[in-house]
Amino acid sequence: MRWKCTCSYDGSDYAGWQKQPEQLSVQQVIEGVLAKLLKEPVAIQGSGRTxxxxxxxxxxxxxxxxxxxxxxxxxxxLHALLPKTIRVESAVEVDAAFHSRFSAVSKRYRYRLKLGEADPFQWPYCWPVPAQLDLNxxxxxxQALVGKHDFAAFAANRGSGLEYETTVRQLTEAxxxxxxxxxxxxxxxxxxxxKMVRSLAGTVVNVGLGRLPLSEMVALLSSAQRAPLVQAxxxxxxxxEKVFYS
Amino acid sequence: MRWKCTCSYDGSDYAGWQKQPEQLSVQQVIEGVLAKLLKEPVAIQGSGRTxxxxxxxxxxxxxxxxxxxxxxxxxxxLHALLPKTIRVESAVEVDAAFHSRFSAVSKRYRYRLKLGEADPFQWPYCWPVPAQLDLNxxxxxxQALVGKHDFAAFAANRGSGLEYETTVRQLTEAxxxxxxxxxxxxxxxxxxxxKMVRSLAGTVVNVGLGRLPLSEMVALLSSAQRAPLVQAxxxxxxxxEKVFYS
Incomplete structure (x- = not known):
């Protein structure tokens, strides 16, 4: 039987979702706990990397x-065995045709900015930006990002080990x-x-701070070429925030 | 000249305030940064340990x-040199008679409970307790703790390396x-x-959860003797939260 699980985690102390040698990942921790519980190794498949x-x-x-x-x-x-920084919130039995990654139709990310300085408790959870950020x-x-675009200008291929069939994505909400x-x-x-969300966030913040004209951001998007101007x-x-399934 | 500084910190990754061998303390980090800034070793004096x-x-x-x-x-x-989990918020020149510890007239602590489970982001900052906690x-x-009492029942001497002249304290607010x-x-x-605040918090929560009758807590306080019943x-x-000076 196939189990679909949702989980939340504080990523501060982890080397991301994906299992990798010599670094502690969220996937590795969950698989370790499942192996302990089920007395056999179990591989889990995430909806994507973080x-x-x-x-x-x-x-x-x-x-x-x-x-x-x-x-x-x-x-x-799972709760009894997992570290407190990772919580499995739900587990439901699903059809064998369900696949956490391939069945997903869309995802939503949240990027949290702090106007002004962050205190020691906010720091691990936001990006402090100058308070003069122009929200309009x-x-x-x-808004200029919404729609179907070639987002190549905001993708970081290097170091990802990923090859994309296409760099066209449909951004339905911004x-x-x-x-x-x-x-x-x-x-x-x-x-x-x-690194697409972080590149988009870095760029719109630069626009909001007056460091990058909106017209240049639009030209960058149209260029479909990664530029040093784009900072993650x-x-x-x-x-x-959420993975959506049909 | 004497400088009075206030600072905030996320204690999660530190072995407390006080400098000690082979463990990273907040005091040690601040002294290290001051030494870097002033090009000479500087000792700082905190209002007390955490x-x-x-x-x-x-x-x-x-x-x-x-x-x-x-x-x-x-x-x-200091901001430029300190880790983000420690922030020095202010520095003011004070009279040489000022002493962060001996001039303090009172201190306020906050103990944060979470009703029900804590999510991964709340966990390092609170103590989750069963939601049926009776707030009345x-x-x-x-309220039974307010006043001048011998708080010996709630003091943990062992391991503290501290000897107290008296275990009488005046609790002005609870x-x-x-x-x-x-x-x-x-x-x-x-x-x-x-460990006095943590022992008091652990005990009043036990009362609120119906695990310890209020009358027994009062008897414990009167006994002025540390008992295994008291859990930090x-x-x-x-x-x-705050150190008060006259």
Missing amino acids: DAGVHALEQVFHFDWDWRHGGKSLVKA LLHAAM KVSQDGDFVDLFFRADGFMY APARGLYL | DAGVHALEQVFHFDWDWRHGGKSLVKA LLHAAM KVSQDGDFVDLFFRADGFMY APARGLYL
Whole structure:
């Protein structure tokens, strides 16, 4: 039987989602706990990677195991064994045709900015930017990104080990939301490339700070070429918020 | 000249305030940064210790140095060098008679409870307790602590390396405040002993959960004897909130 699980994690202390040699990843921790629980190695498949330091509010993974005690007891057993920085929130039995990555139709990321300085407790969870950030300009820059575009200018291939069949993605939502001194950027698309959200966030913030004219950002998008002008925002402000399935 | 500084820190990754061999303390990090800035070793004096994992919203320390560029520039220079989990918020020149520890007239601590489970982002900053915690009982337990008492029952001498002249303290404030799923306990006194706040928090929570009758807590306080019944709440929920000077 196939289990679909959702989990949240504080990515601060992990080398990202994906298992890799000699570094502690979220996937590795969960697989380790499952192996302990089920007394055999189990491979889990995530909906996608998150980078080192990136957080998740609702990452999805699946795995196959003949667990006969129901989803609630699986969640309870995992809770007892997992570190507190990783929580499996739900486990439901799904059809064998379900695949956490290939069945996903879209994903939403949140990028959290802090206007002004971050205190020691906010620091691991946001990116502090100068308070003179122009929210109207920021909003305009976000709106210019919505739609179907070749986002090659905002993809970092180098170091990702990933080859993309296409760099065209459909961004269906690019929203700005303010909550006191925090400003959240929401990005929803049918898919994201390596460092794409952080590159988009870094760029719209540069527009909002008056460091990059909006017209240049639009030209950059049209160019479909990665440029040194595009700087990725730090990982710690980024959250995988939700994975959508049809 | 003498400088009085206030600082905040996320204690998660530090072995407490006090300098000690082979472990990274907040004091050691600040002294290291000052030595780098001033090109000579400088000793700082904190208002008191905080345990490993305990946070501070406004710890106070002082040091003597002939710094001629004003408090603002000192704060700015420290900010550039300190890790983001420690922030020096202010630096003001004070009279040589000022002493961060001996001039303090009282301190306020906050202990943060979470009703129900903590998510991965809340975990390092609170103590999750069962949601059936009775806030009226908790409040009554807190009120029973107010006043001048021998708090020996709530002091942990062992391992502290501290000898107390007296275990009598005056608790002037013991307040409960709810903020959604968070419940904050505030303790203000003329002084606190090693693990005293955490022992008080652990005990009033046991009363609020119906595990310890209020009358037994009162008897415990009167006994002025440490008992195994007294369990210290975890360090991560505790914040040194403010140090008061006359």
